[in-house]
Amino acid sequence: MPARRIAVVIPSYKVTRHILGVIDSIGPEISAIYVVDDKCPDGSGDLVTAQCRDNRVVVLRHEVNQGVGGAVMTGYRAAVADGAEVIVKIDGDGQMDPNLISSFVQPILDGEADYTKGNRFFNLDEIGNMPPVRMFGNALLSLMTKLSSGYWDIFDPTNGYTAIHANIAGQLPYAKISKRYFFETDILFRLNTLRAVVQDVPMDATYGDEVSNLKISKIVGEFMGKHIRNFGKRIFYNYYLRDMSLASLELPLGVVSLLFGLIYGGLRWAGSSEAGVATPAGTVMLSALPVIMGIQLILAFFSYDIASVPSRAVHRSARFARRRSRGA
Structure with a gap:
């Protein structure tokens, strides 16, 4: 691995108690470490500059706080410009074990994935370490992320321990990606x-004396709206703009059929109830059949969507390598 240029990006915001220890724990296989001071009120960037003697460390600074997403993308840009091959993102609060970096990087180097992320739900014996509120919130967010991103085989979407191939990082639309807490899920979309391949990497949940700024109970509603937006965009991009298939017909026909059955049946039932007469069997069937057919068509669409999860890594393809070389 030392022969490959592996970079680590560490967003830095209120992590002065832990960040020096995190840097010290990063092994020699890493060629560059980018600490992004996101206008940290504690001066974490100054702390690293003054006390860290690791010559791999580069401190990048934001004049205005941009959030974790903005900090990560600043690190991505710097790492890509410096010729990194794989870029790992870990937090500076000590929750993420730097000894796991090789587990995140190796699937990318082996051509099995374009992007890897942690999954704290893989080991059932360790899930008990996660606070119940976080566990429930992450499960709910995972379901919404599967719908909006199209990656039905991943879990724990808010996990910020990630790695990405530089060819893919160089093609991300940085200006459009959410810069705050929605970053981890927005980047999946x-x-x-x-059509990048995303792979989960099992890891244990670790909670020490750090204070999390993410309150899942407060962001579920905000995330819901953004997930609906991304779901609509993904369906339009993948099933109507870029390509069309049988699934492109199944979804609208299913939705129209379901709505017709529900609306027609509801109106007829209301009319019969008001008149005090039983709804004719033919009317019931005329309402039920579109509902049943609509549900079947929607389920068929999701079956196709689940089967269409990207499975072949694309970072080695000529189009990504060519675009990156033009942008360098």
Whole structure:
């Protein structure tokens, strides 16, 4: 691995108690470490500059706080410009074990994935370490992420321990990606539009004395709206703009059929109830059949969508390598 240029990006915001220890724990297989001071009120960038003697470390600074997503993308840009091959993102609060970096990088180097992310739900014996509120919130967010991103085989979408091939990182639309807490899930949607392969990496949940700024109970509603937006965009991009298939017909026909059956049946039932007469069997069947057919068509669409999860890594393809070389 030392012969390959592996870079680590560490967003830095209120992590002065832990960040030096995190840097010290990063092994020699890493060629560059980018600490992004996201206008940290504690001066974490100054702390690293003054006390860290690791010559791999580069401190990048934001004049205005941009959030974790903005900090990560600043690190991505710098790593890509410096010729990194794989870019790992870990937090500076000590929750993420740097000893796991090779587990995130190796699937990318082996050509099995374009992007890897942690999954704290893989080991059932360790899930008990996660606070119940976080466990429920992450499960709910995972379901919404599967719908909006199209990656039905991943879990734990808010997990920020990730790695990405530089050819893919160089093609991300940085200006469009959410810069705050929705970053981890929004980037999955963007990766799907590139048909990148995403792979989960099992890891244990670790909670020490750090204070999390992410309150899942407060962001579920906000995330819901953004997931609906991304779901609509993904369906339009993948099933109507770029390509068309039988699934492109199944979804609208299913939705129209279901709505017709529900609306027609509801109106007829209301009319019969008001008149005090039983609804004719023919009317019931005329309402039920579109509902049943609509549900079947929608299920068929989702079956196709699940089977269409990207499975072949694309970072080695000529189009990504060529675009990156032009942008360098």
